[in-house]
Amino acid sequence: MENEPLLMLPGPVPMPERVRYAMARQAINHRGAEFGRIYADCVRVLRSAFGTSHDLFVLSGSGTAAMEAAVANFGKGKKIACLVNGKFSERLLKIAQRYGDAVPVASPWGTPLDLRGLAKALEGGAGMVTMVHNETSVGLKNPAADVGRLCQKHDALFVMDGITSIGGDVVEADSWGVDVAVVGSQKCLAAPAGLSAVSVSSRAWEELVTPAPYYLDLAAYRKSAGNTPMETPYTPAVPLFLALREACLILEEEGLPARVARHVRMASSVRAAAAAWGLPLFPKVDGMHAYSNTATAITVPDGVADADLRSRIRRLGIEVAGGQDQLKGKIFRIGTMGAISAPEILATLAAVQCTLTALGHRPAGDGVAAAYEVLAG
Ligand SMILES: Cc1ncc(COP(=O)(O)O)c(C=O)c1O
Structure with a gap:
């Protein structure tokens, strides 16, 4: 029997059966009570994953739509300090350039954020700061609480992309000042691709711009969410909401602390494998920055072509990700997100290890055994 490919990517990720089946049903009225309950379930669980008690909306659009909604609704015309150390923080910078006076505060990809540069930009009048919490492109976790403190000191709005941390790692949006x-x-x-969610603090509402964007008008989302039954302003991607609700219920059943602990264990096992192979992790961490618990970026060894490595692994039925843009061919990335656990990790690491050997690279040690120690311990 041919199995479906195992996606060990930093998204999309394999979906539990319950999530897939939730989409396979007749259309429902998105202005009806059932949809209202589905939306409310999503909001309840997502609030806990965001660590927020503020307004939260689900948008029909991928993560980038929510990034754009954040900047367009609250940053238009502002001086926006954009912390950049990877591809997705660069994307936030590009969005900020469309709507405001964007000030890049950049460090080389995969290196710590320039918090001194941020302080300077704030002293220079920046009224909004953008940051990616988990820079998926480089496997680095940025210090959200520290950035939040700086924003609060200077009374600037803090926009945080938690696209690959929320629901998998600790996120405390309210106490971090997001x-x-x-x-x-x-x-x-x-859950399936195509939805995103955005939380909005009362402080952000005070700075709502006019005119707001039309389709991504968050004030319109707030108004519709206050209706009975709860609604979205325009027709939502209902089948995706059905699936997201199921994914949220699964998260709730597992419990957020257990889910985060599972993500930490999975990523630790991948890091242990890389260390045993003698392959450096790509990001540079310090006391404030940490390796990502949801995507691990590993340096491709000399003499091995990344495209060969990944295509051979793909032929075994497993997909891992390559580097993006300037990191193409230099790193490969293993996602440890969502519903996966030990069996998928061990299969993936065995595939990587054997393929490295088949391509003529002799790993320094047994990465699968090292990962086993973490997973079994
Ligand atoms: C940190 C981060 N931000 C933003 C995005 C963009 O999200 P989407 O592809 O859902 O629009 C991604 C996607 O990989 C991401 O990892």
Whole structure:
């Protein structure tokens, strides 16, 4: 029997059967009570995953739609300091350039954020700061609480992309001082691609711009969410909401602390394998920055072509990700997000290890055994 490919990507990720089946049903009225309950379930669970008690809306659009909604609704015309150390923080910078006076505060990809540069930009009048919590492109977790403190000191709005951390790692949007946080459905939530969610603090509402964008008008989302039954302003992607609700219920059943602990264990096992192979992790961490618990970026060894490595692994039925843009061919990335656990990790690491050997690279040690120690311990 041919199995479906095992997606060990930093999104999309394999979806539990319950999530897939939830979509396979007759259309329902998105202005009816059942849809209202579905939306409310999503909001309840997502609030806990975001660590927020603020307004939260589900948008029909991928993570980038929520990123754009954050900047377009609250940053238009503002000086926006954009912390950049990877592809997705660069995307936030590009969005900010469309709507405001964007000030890049950039560090080389995969290296710590320039918090001194941020302080300077804030002293220079930046009224909004953008940051990616988990930079998926480089496998690095940025210090959200520290950035939040700086924003609060200077009374600037803090927009945090939690697209690959929310639902898989610890996120405390309210206590970190995050004003607008966003997540994507196809990442740690293990739902289908195509939805995102955005939380909005009361402080952010005070800075709502006019005119707001039309389709991504968050004030319109707030108004519709206050209706009985709860609604979205325009026709939502209902089948995806059905699936997201199921994914949220699974998260609730597992419990957020257990889910985060599982993600930490999975990523630790991948890091242990890389260390045993003698392959450096790509990001540079310090006391404030950490390796991602949802995507591990490993340096491709000299003499091995990344495209060969990944295509051979793909032929075994497993997909891992390559590097993006300037990191093409230099790193490969293993996602540890969503519903996966030990069997998928061990299969993936065995495939990587054997393929490295088949391509003529002799790993320093047994990465699968090292990962086993973490997973079994
Ligand atoms: C950190 C981060 N931000 C934003 C995005 C973009 O999200 P989407 O592809 O859902 O629009 C991604 C996607 O990989 C991501 O990892």
